[in-house]
Amino acid sequence: MTYFENRQPLVADIFSRYPDSPQGRRSALMPLLREVQDAEGFVSESRMAEIAALCGTTATEVRSVMSFYSTYHTLPTGRYHLQVCSTLMCALAGSDELWDHLVETLDVQPGEVSADGRFSVQKVECLGSCGTAPMMQIGDDGYYENVGPGKCARILASLRQDLQPLPDNPVPVTVGTDGRQVLATGQAVGSSVTGLHRLPEQAGGDA
Amino acid sequence: MKVHVDGIEVELPAGTSAIDAVFQSGGDVPYFCAHKYLSPVGACRMCLVESGSPRKNPDGSFVMEGEGDAATPKIFWFPKPMASCTMQATEGMHIRTAKTSEVVAKAQAGMMEFTLLNHPLDCPTCDKGGACELQDRAFEYGYGASRFGFDRRHADKHYPLSDFVILDQERCIHCKRCVRYFEEVPGQEVLDFIERGGHTFIDTEEGGLPTGFSGNITDICPVGALLDNVARFRGRNWEYDHTPTTCTLCPVGCSITVDARNGRLERIVAGENRDVNEAWICDAGRFGHPFASEERLTTPLIRDEDGQLVPATWDAAIDAMKRGFSGMRTADIALYLGADSTLEEGAALEALAGVTGARSVDHSPRYEVSVTAPQATLTDVATADAVVVIGADLGEEAPVLELRILEMLRGGLIPPEFAHGTAIADLRLVERPARRPERLAVIGQESRLWAHAGHRVSANGRGALARLTHPDTDELRAVLALLEGAERPVIILGADVLNGASGSFSANLSDLAARTGAKVIAIPAAANSRGLAALNLVPRAGGLPLSRLPEAAAAFISRLDPGTRAAGFTVVHDTHLTATAQQADVVLPAVTNYEKRGTVQNLEGRLLPLHPAAIRTGEAADLIRTLTALAEALGVKAPARGLRGAHALLADRVGLNLSDLPARGALHTFHQTFAAPAAPHTPKLWTERMRSRDRDWVDRIQDLVEGGWTLPVAPAAPQPGGDD
Numbered sequence: 001m002t003y004f005e006n007r008q009p010l011v012a013d014i015f016s017r018y019p020d021s022p023q024g025r026r027s028a029l030m031p032l033l034r035e036v037q038d039a040e041g042f043v044s045e046s047r048m049a050e051i052a053a054l055c056g057t058t059a060t061e062v063r064s065v066m067s068f069y070s071t072y073h074t075l076p077t078g079r080y081h082l083q084v085c086s087t088l089m090c091a092l093a094g095s096d097e098l099w100d101h102l103v104e105t106l107d108v109q110p111g112e113v114s115a116d117g118r119f120s121v122q123k124v125e126c127l128g129s130c131g132t133a134p135m136m137q138i139g140d141d142g143y144y145e146n147v148g149p150g151k152c153a154r155i156l157a158s159l160r161q162d163l164q165p166l167p168d169n170p171v172p173v174t175v176g177t178d179g180r181q182v183l184a185t186g187q188a189v190g191s192s193v194t195g196l197h198r199l200p201e202q203a204g205g206d207a
Numbered sequence: 208m209k210v211h212v213d214g215i216e217v218e219l220p221a222g223t224s225a226i227d228a229v230f231q232s233g234g235d236v237p238y239f240c241a242h243k244y245l246s247p248v249g250a251c252r253m254c255l256v257e258s259g260s261p262r263k264n265p266d267g268s269f270v271m272e273g274e275g276d277a278a279t280p281k282i283f284w285f286p287k288p289m290a291s292c293t294m295q296a297t298e299g300m301h302i303r304t305a306k307t308s309e310v311v312a313k314a315q316a317g318m319m320e321f322t323l324l325n326h327p328l329d330c331p332t333c334d335k336g337g338a339c340e341l342q343d344r345a346f347e348y349g350y351g352a353s354r355f356g357f358d359r360r361h362a363d364k365h366y367p368l369s370d371f372v373i374l375d376q377e378r379c380i381h382c383k384r385c386v387r388y389f390e391e392v393p394g395q396e397v398l399d400f401i402e403r404g405g406h407t408f409i410d411t412e413e414g415g416l417p418t419g420f421s422g423n424i425t426d427i428c429p430v431g432a433l434l435d436n437v438a439r440f441r442g443r444n445w446e447y448d449h450t451p452t453t454c455t456l457c458p459v460g461c462s463i464t465v466d467a468r469n470g471r472l473e474r475i476v477a478g479e480n481r482d483v484n485e486a487w488i489c490d491a492g493r494f495g496h497p498f499a500s501e502e503r504l505t506t507p508l509i510r511d512e513d514g515q516l517v518p519a520t521w522d523a524a525i526d527a528m529k530r531g532f533s534g535m536r537t538a539d540i541a542l543y544l545g546a547d548s549t550l551e552e553g554a555a556l557e558a559l560a561g562v563t564g565a566r567s568v569d570h571s572p573r574y575e576v577s578v579t580a581p582q583a584t585l586t587d588v589a590t591a592d593a594v595v596v597i598g599a600d601l602g603e604e605a606p607v608l609e610l611r612i613l614e615m616l617r618g619g620l621i622p623p624e625f626a627h628g629t630a631i632a633d634l635r636l637v638e639r640p641a642r643r644p645e646r647l648a649v650i651g652q653e654s655r656l657w658a659h660a661g662h663r664v665s666a667n668g669r670g671a672l673a674r675l676t677h678p679d680t681d682e683l684r685a686v687l688a689l690l691e692g693a694e695r696p697v698i699i700l701g702a703d704v705l706n707g708a709s710g711s712f713s714a715n716l717s718d719l720a721a722r723t724g725a726k727v728i729a730i731p732a733a734a735n736s737r738g739l740a741a742l743n744l745v746p747r748a749g750g751l752p753l754s755r756l757p758e759a760a761a762a763f764i765s766r767l768d769p770g771t772r773a774a775g776f777t778v779v780h781d782t783h784l785t786a787t788a789q790q791a792d793v794v795l796p797a798v799t800n801y802e803k804r805g806t807v808q809n810l811e812g813r814l815l816p817l818h819p820a821a822i823r824t825g826e827a828a829d830l831i832r833t834l835t836a837l838a839e840a841l842g843v844k845a846p847a848r849g850l851r852g853a854h855a856l857l858a859d860r861v862g863l864n865l866s867d868l869p870a871r872g873a874l875h876t877f878h879q880t881f882a883a884p885a886a887p888h889t890p891k892l893w894t895e896r897m898r899s900r901d902r903d904w905v906d907r908i909q910d911l912v913e914g915g916w917t918l919p920v921a922p923a924a925p926q927p928g929g930d931d
Contacts (some may be wrong), residue, residue: 057396
């Protein structure tokens with residue numbers, strides 16, 4: 001069964017954001033990938049082929065774009081996808097120990113999901129929370145900061161009972177389904193501040 | 208436009224890239240990602256140069272430097288070196304290469320160090336060694352040492368992208384040539400970068416590369432990452448005997464270089480001929496060469512007392528032919544030859560038929576119809592504004608013609624020529640080019656070209672041309688309108704329409720061409736069918752065509768495999784023991800077209816030279832020499848005893864002087880053509896023998912080991928005269 005088969009209004013909405021040309025159709029690649037990943041936790045090969053067909057490109061192109069971003073997954077992820085920052089500041093503050101501890105206690109390697117389906121782990125580059133290193137992000141939910149041994153144990157214990165503790169900070173900027181960037185407070189940022197407008201034809205907006 | 212390169216002033220056409228300016232001035236810049244027939248992307252950053260341009264004041268005068276008459280326009284230099292392949296040279300620009308600039312030399316050496324960081328040092332076992340751009344440039348422009356003291360990246364060293372192409376991911380330097388090639392040339396986006404940064408590798412998600420034109424990426428890979436799997440580990444580049452010649456598997460006549468080692472044909476790489484194949488050849492032409500070295504006939508075979516074919520000498524074979532043909536009128540012996548034989552061989556056979564008075568003469572495959580409409584060249588196809596392909600499966604008939612049509616669809620750009628050759632980085636070539644499918648119409652059976660065509664009409668080949676002349680559907684009307692509205696239309700005709708085309712066909716075609724101003728390419732049935740049609744190699748009055756071979760009293764058949772034999776004595780001249788050869792009374796060993804010297808005429812009427820590669824062929828002989836043996840057996844004088852004699856025959860017969868044919872070939876139109884009814888011909892590019900049949904290397908090595916073979920090692924004792 002294909003994912004977008006019975007989601008035609010959504011597909012039409014995504015395509016409506018881009019010029020109605022072969023190049024424009026290709027631009028819809030990212031939101032389509034995000035849609036599948038949000039729903040399924042990862043993008044399988046059959047989904048890549050499906051998106052390729054929708055965008056009028058090839059599965060190779062889809063995989064190429066997708067593999068460029070570490071936030072898209074080709075393998076299934078657990079209910080709690082733990083992303084441990086491993087860049088300099090966190091590394092100095094002990095992210096390697098945090099990582100080793102997670103891998104050991106959860107018994108998962110990157111690309112795997114723990115036996116109970118709860119956990120998967122990933123090393124990521126700087127998430128911009130260097131002042132509170134070491135830190136990790138769970139799913140898209142938010143930042144867990146200053147994660148020392150005690151805090152880590154508490155977080156894992158709650159997650160095992162499916163009681164996810166509230167993050168210390170929400171993810172600073174999120175992109176909504178409508179493609180607009182907002183702060184955790186709901187304040188629009190980036191180009192969303194002035195709203196997304198169609199450029200005038202003469203300005204070469206659609207050229 | 209004047210540009211100064213290292214102090215040398217060169218005059219260049221507007222739009223030239225800086226890298227071409229340097230090459231035009233006689234200088235050198237190292238580059239990996241730029242390629243003559245691909246868009247410049249600036250991926251490898253090796254072609255760095257310092258550049259600067261004069262600047263104008265608001266009043267239009269130049270900003271000057273110096274006093275009075277000595278004042279010259281001041282050159283404003285870019286603060287950092289720039290990639291010259293993606294930079295356009297402008298009026299008055301100054302460029303400094305590594306020759307005159309320390310900064311550039313250091314930047315290039317630094318880039319080279321980066322490129323080599325993760326490149327494995329396996330040159331001694333790499334097939335590209337000796338012909339590797341990275342090796343050469345590292346020697347010329349590198350530091351010669353690496354300061355990187357850590358582990359290199361390790362990845363899959365034997366990653367098959369298809370049966371024919373193997374990727375060594377460690378060797379890849381991410382120049383993106385192969386990715387751009389697939390996007391821009393055959394229009395198949397099947398290869399791309401996966402992951403990013405140091406983890407980047409090349410892969411396909413389509414379950415392997417499509418067969419067709421995939422082998423070209425092994426040519427353009429600047430390192431040993433993409434390798435031709437047929438030739439892999441078969442020899443080093445300096446061991447090969449390189450022979451530039453012409454491919455005769457189809458009528459396009461691509462330029463190729465045949466590499467042989469120890470008498471075996473090991474590898475074929477594309478040659479460059481801007482008029483024919485640019486730098487690309489098809490997979491059949493590249494990988495389909497095992498037949499030239501496998502299961503070849505190396506001596507004549509004659510029947511022994513038990514009726515078995517046994518090896519014999521040429522003298523014994525001539526004696527056997529003498530006995531076989533004795534008591535027979537020479538005119539009764541039918542003479543047939545394959546239509547990929549050279550013009551020289553055709554002339555020799557025609558002349559011998561004149562001497563023996565043979566009426567049954569034929570060459571195959573061929574079509575009955577001879578097209579008189581104006582001839583289009585392949586360059587015409589690439590620069591056309593409308594192409595209509597009727598009844599052709601180009602993938603089987605003339606693959607590279609398909610590439611030239613795709614070139615037309617992306618704008619028909621042909622890089623201009625400089626003194627140093629084709630532009631290295633033509634800035635008009637763009638990545639992911641916009642194609643114009645509305646310029647291409649395909650009428651006939653479904654084929655690979657359909658995916659690129661704006662007009663597709665499913666039709667049975669036979670009446671397709673008549674239906675186009677008097678369109679009965681809207682689709683056909685649109686195609687006719689396309690032809691009529693175009694300024695430089697080209698019509699391409701394939702086997703489906705040419706098979707069984709009647710006399711009125713040529714007239715109708717000429718009418719249509721005259722009405723629309725179209726030029727025509729009728730794809731010949733075989734590599735040299737077009738050239739051989741100029742010679743009287745068709746059945747004369749009362750003669751038998753090849754299809755009626757079993758009725759012939761006796762026959763001599765050269766490099767054809769009809770699978771039958773003549774009623775009487777049959778001599779077969781072939782490279783392999785084919786089904787026909789197995790039924791013959793005498794089998795004479797032939798050479799393949801890789802081993803011939805001669806001339807063929809391709810589908811656009813271009814005469815192209817063949818040169819013999821160094822392949823071990825035993826006593827095999829080409830048709831000219833074989834015909835002298837036949838003449839001896841028949842007791843007549845052979846009209847041509849060698850290539851020069853055949854050239855004399857051709858000069859005499861059709862006024863053709865082949866002695867000074869340029870390497871790129873020359874267009875030639877024969878004034879007279881001979882036509883006769885022909886059997887239908889189904890074009891097929893790949894034949895069974897073109898795939899290697901002895902792949903059991905392990906077994907062969909086992910045999911050698913068990914046979915007591917040891918590695919030939921130089922004896923330990925000192926050699927007289929030293930051991931160098």
